[in-house]
Amino acid sequence: MPLAQYFNINPNSDEKFVGLPVGTEQNSVEHFGYKHGLKATQIFKSTTSKDGRIWCLMSVGLACYDGVIIDTFGLNGELKNHVLHTIGVDYKNRLWLGSNLGIEVLDISEKSPRSLCFDEVGRIECLTINGDRALFGGTNGLFEKIGDSPTRLFDDPLLKNEAIKSVIQLSNGVIWAISASKGLIDIPQNSPARQSITLPKTVGQPLNLYLTQNHNILVSGKTGFTLLNAQGFPLFTACTGDVVTALCQISSAIWVGCNGRLLKYELSNSEGTAPELMVSDLYVRCINHDKDDNIWLSTDNAALCRISRLRHVYKTNIVPGVKDGYCITETPKGPLVGGTFGLRLPDGNFTLDGIKTWDCLVDNFGKIWSATQSGLYCVVNPQFNIPYKHESSEIYASPCRCLALNNNTLYVGSILGLARNTASGAEEILQPNGERLGYIYSLYNHPDGSLFIATLGNGLWQLTGDILHQIHGGSLSKKENVYSITSNNEDTLFIAHDNFISAKPINQDAKIIVETDEIVAAWSLNLLGSSQLIAGTSNGLVLYEAATGKFIRKLVGASSQTPWEFSTSRSVLVLDDSNILCGTTNGVNSIDTRSLPPPSFQPTAKCKNVKWYSATPELKDDVYYVPTGDWHLVVSVSTHWYADESECLMRIKLNGYEDDWSVFRQISDIYYTSLPKGFYTLDVQIYSPLAGLGPEKTLVSFHVV
Template sequence: MQPLPNDLPSKRFSRRDGLPGTQVHALTCDHQGRYWFAGSSGLASYDGVSVRRYQQRDGLSTHGLRALAARADAPHELLVGGDAGVDLLDVREIGPPRAQPLLTTPTWTGGRVETLLPDPDAGGGLWIGTASGLYRWEPGGTVQAVTDPALARQQITALVRSGPLIWAATQSGALRGHPAPGTDTGGGWRDPPVALPREAITALSVAPDGTLFIGGHTHLTELSPDGTVRARLPLPAPATALLFQPPTGTHPAELWVAAAAQLLTFRRGAAGWQAHGPPLAEGRVNALHGDSFGNVWAATDSRGVLRVSALRRVYLRPRMPLPQAAYSVRPSGAHAWLIGTEQALWRLEENSAPHAGWQGGVVAELPAVWDTLELASGERWFATQQGVWRAAPGQSPQPVAPADPEATAPARALLHLHGTLWIGTVRGLLSVPLDGPPGSPVTLRRHLSGGTPLGYVYTLCAGHDGTLWIGTLGQGLWHAPDGQLRRLSLPVPDLLSDTGNVYALAPCDNGDLIAVQDNRVLRLGRGGGRVLARSEEAVAGWTVLVQGDRLWVGGSDGLTEYDAHSGERRRQSNWPGADSWEFTTSRSLAARPGALLCGLNTGLLLIDLTELGNLTVPPQPTLAALTFRPGPAPLPPEVARASGAGPHTLPQGHWGLEVWPACPWYLDEDTLQLRHRLLGWEAEWSAPHPPGPIQYQSLPAGRYTLQVQAFAPLTGWGDPQALLRLHVQPPRWQRRVRSLLETLTGPLLQTRRLRRQNLALEQRVLERTREVERAHDALLSANRELQTLSLTDALTGVANRRHFDGAWQQAAAQVPLGHAVTLALLDIDHFKGFNDTYGHQEGDRCLQRVAGALRGALRGPGDLLARYGGEEFAVILPGESPQDAAGVIERLRRNVEALGIPNAASPFGTVTVSVGAVSVTSGAAGQPGDWIALADQSLYRAKHAGRNRSVHDLH
């Protein structure tokens, strides 16, 4: 197996994401799950939602930072080393960390700090590697230089702890080990137990068992805890960073090596370490880090931070020369599979050795193999775009009946049942008796209902009782319990339609049948049927698979797991993107022990269910920021100072609050959804929404708890978390009046009846007040929703022309103030021909997919995508330099091209776009309307030059 070659699940953090610079020297994770990145331009943190930056104005001694370390004995402290020494950050609270100098100029004379290693066994001691030697800091404030001749006045490149020893490496090639405090192995610095290559040591990494990995200029050495050399690997360039990833239950150990401009991966097999997958070109990598999920983080010298997701171990792709849409996945023996693709039939065989991969090749050149059936006799049948083919054992495939229009019509499904081969085609249902020897002449039978063909037979299925089930497009679901075709009709409205499209069928263990019709997943049984799930897509799924109580549905938006009995959605996996996770046919999903094989529009993908099952910890939101906003009057001091989760006691008033939840989950956080409710004010959860600020205004007196719950497609909803507690008190004058009234009327209100009446009256007044406020909030929400709808294109979900016109006027108005703006107009090439060929319904779907691809190309917070008209889109890039805008423009074009949507009306064979853009800078002549005309002229030139290209002008 090889990792995904072109769409390796990864995420990059750069200046566009909030990093202060793209040169990052170090990274680490704190006790709250936040990641910290240190570089030449300052410090940044990432909490799973957003990147925040910190510089000298936040208390740091310098912007030039090179080392980070989290202290296990003081989890709220983060050590930051840089050009001016070491700072200590308190990161226990939300908001900017409190920084204080630990070892800084003028008292610090060690120079630039290169690496830090906390030593919890020494009561909080710290080893400090610098450009001029190694130092030891004690918690009392004492700093001592290490006087070992091999380490003194040498640049210390790495520090690690391996078992009882502290190891320090230098650019001169020296490696010294020192017993950790509290061990009984003797003192003093010592040489490694074996001779190392005479070269600079540039990187160190350690395994949980104490194995030490030593990276140099030309070799990587693996040193076991007992001092023996286990392996030596040649390197193409000096190692700049190393990372050992422990093995899992299904995957071997990994060794990540940064060398020159490449990031290499090795996996341990029976023959030792072996290169795995193609190298990643990342430029110089300064640091590598592995987290608890199995992600690999890389701090680079010029491209920010790269995170390679742990999902690389879950989604694997057998290597094939060219990525082709996989239409069918069928078993062929114990460890082999027949894969029908858009151009040929492949046979892939899994090697018996663990982790050895797959091997195979083309069996036959056949067009669009939708289904394959291998009989016990060795004869094979094929449902292809050019009809039904078959091959006798050892022979090449041949058409079954080349002169028969029924047999040469596009075939979609095959089924062997009761000695008969059933064939579903776009023209109806055929069968062939299989009572003759392999290769004997065939007798085709046509099956009609009342003298009429069934039309487009899309899928076939055998029930556990041997019943034949037939799913059609436009004619509903059929079966043949007694040899006669009968349509299955159910009296329940909106359940099973006689004219609906049935895309997939699968039997359940108890005799029920899973059917996917249009946007519904149904479970049909003797007692009738019910809807298990509904999809927002027009098609709920193209293929289904039942495994006990697990139901897998593969559709255009990925793979979804349901409970086969209740219909509860368990998991949805659409990494690395919906367009790479589009299933193809009813035969494109199969199971083998511990894994699923998925036929996608980008090829074959294998899902390791064991690894997927390890990713079951749902995301837990935390509090990232809390801000109170003043109303007409200034905030009271006790409100302005409030921070953290509380509980906070606040006076009632015209103030608002803004809560930012964070969710440091780091698997597919881009697809995270949150919902919230303020207990004491609202009982129902809000609608799911992307991570962002939660706001409330002018809360009445009462006690409130803000609960937030996070949803990830891989795990579902996590547990609700209480992020904030508030006690809002009535105004002081009300409290005084109430106290006075209680004092004056106390003797008259001593009876229980009067007390209950008083409390009930107060409760009714409070409830009435809340009802009025809720009605007011509902009206505001409805107005906001109406405003949003009026600015959104109903088909694609992006901004409409009205929204664009207003946004363009605002962006263009910034040009005289010195801000650049770029406008790009995009037109789908040969879209009229696409509609004529595939129909307007597919045309609408094409527009939706293109809009999604264009939206995914935008990064800036002010970037706007709008549907300009028909098949034309517009993109506004405010504040972008022409150079940066050029990259975005080309990404827009490439994203659409990468969709691979077939378009027979285009010479490119797929849907593409032409782009015309103009960047307007300060001092440009003309008006906003003139600049639109310039972009339109650029678009005309792009189309005149052959389409599927961009023309970008500077004005």
């Protein structure tokens, strides 16, 4: 069975989820809490401002995340009231806050918010903004504010003395609201309020309204939810059996917070289809997503959480019971996976319990061979036979590392040397001088029928029939540590050796195309199509251009908290032109490269704040004019980059003072002091392992006079 079919990976699907049973958690959730600067475990709501910052309501005020740090406001007098209930952003990028006392509008163009207006109308629990029109509701009814006009109270008889729990406004001006006693109310433009919409009974008492991107309406209730069109006609309904605390439609799926669970309902499925459990033990109050398709969760018990856009790219732990993966082998019945646990068979059963398995394969007779830390094992029929250990050869009995079936002959590499299995027993392959080859790390079957042999400390060898010779010259020495080999259809050999990757065209010397700072450039090499070279490293999967070795991107998993570590040449398996299986120290994972962010998706440095000490410069046409003297300049940097921001680095260059870029360092404040007369511009560039180098950005310009 092809592994893409085994893992239910459909190459024609826009979004590929591994075929796990319902109830299996498969999304890596990143948590932002006290250690990141949030001063509360409970987050009520969150939203994204037009400039990309994430704003959230805590029990003790307002917080803002900019991709670098979290700033908090409210406790030091930035807000009129820090007991906040609802939040929104208007088209002018102003922040609206509903609090215990009323509604406040903030200018957020600077680092710290600045209050523009405050209407003390009592407790405000809900808010909706459409153009210049803002509607907000609470214990004292429903209010409207248009532009700079005064706030007015809706005096409709149906709304009189009603506490408004939720409100939205449609593009045609119609208002929908939920009141504490009357339930769902709709208010046509220039008409009295009415109760004309009947909800499906499975929803229960309505609790909240959510406007989707395509102008439909989600209604949550005490026992379920429904998706309605603008006329109130149900498009999709689900009974959850529990209170629905949060809803959000993202593409063709509805994400649901319900009784400590985050669920996902696919709209393409029929009503009644079981939802997919995304996360458990998470009490979600609010779900929203940013422009980059990250999902942000405001929770009662885990502060602010994120499910990365990389959920489309990564699927983790797709082989149940496998905590690490040293080798993945495709067989007609499914995958063989080896690791510290032993060997997992295609039917899901395990053998070689507790014996570290470095490589495995199935021969032409259906026998399963395993290279393990304890030697060579063979299983004829795993359902009826226990593994048999081969000790007929010193090579077989020693710790084995790799296997290859070349010209119908089994080759076994161990820490002592190389042997092949013949009718008369083990036959050791020796160097022309009669010595053993030494530590065999990996074997590679070349399309021309020869066998390439990677050794540690004894270079690269090629076996053609019975003729063994060493490959050296150019960037390859006779005493290299060689880890992995692959080739393309143009007869170019790619070799991972020491901290290099070299390309060796046929009949030419090897030439270095990649040099890394890591001791081992790649434990595993493979090709994706004919143009991209895949390197499994000690800290993630790296993609290079095969022709030039140019870095494309680095993939370390869906969360930087769980980096992927590769440890053998058999731990990367290409399924097709876009899907890759990765055996790492965190289990067997898959990557869909077609869902990777586009090249334009890059981190960009932004100027968060400019602070001058012991000087009061004049700002004219975006240039600061500051006199010479004993002053200090501090420039704060943000990114609004929410992919692998914890791994990002920056470099800086002060033009007019520095000729070269600085070394890369953690993103942090930039300091300069008492510079001589001259004109200066500060350029900053962000590096992301996922996306590479972002654009060079000038953050501040100043003239010392």
